[in-house]
Amino acid sequence: MSEPKPLTRNQTLVLDTLSAEHAPLSAYDILDRLREEGLKAPLQVYRALETLTERGLAHRLESLNAFVACAGDDCHRSGVIGFAICEKCGSVAEFSDFVLRQRLEGWADRQGFHPHETTIEMRGMCAACSVAA
DSSP states (O other), X not given: OOOXXXXXXXXXXXXXXXXXXXXXXXXXXXXXXXXXXXXXXHHHHHHHHHHHHHTTSEEEETTTTEEEEOOOSHHHHHSEEEEEEETTTOOEEEEOOHHHHHHHHHHHHHHTOOOSOEEEEEEEOOHHHHHHO
């Protein structure tokens, strides 16, 4: 098996931008942050995001139409990716859970359903915001 191709300059810039944030970013947020680096068109950002998500380096949060850098390899090994999204501060915590994966797979097997991807998004308040409230 061959090594993956190195990231392009645009892919690296987009990944670095996502990694520096504690909250998800839309493609247009990323573009605004990278204009001084020479990115001028949304398509440049979308192409970079497509490659980053395909390679498991970033995730798309469907409910927010925004992106976050991958927090670790556990989500790829487990097959279930979860996100806890704080509605107050915007922080996102990524998680994976073996028991949850087993339960979801059991349900899918009983239903004859064949998932190709499982993403869970929980919305609420993070611990820091709950304490401050």
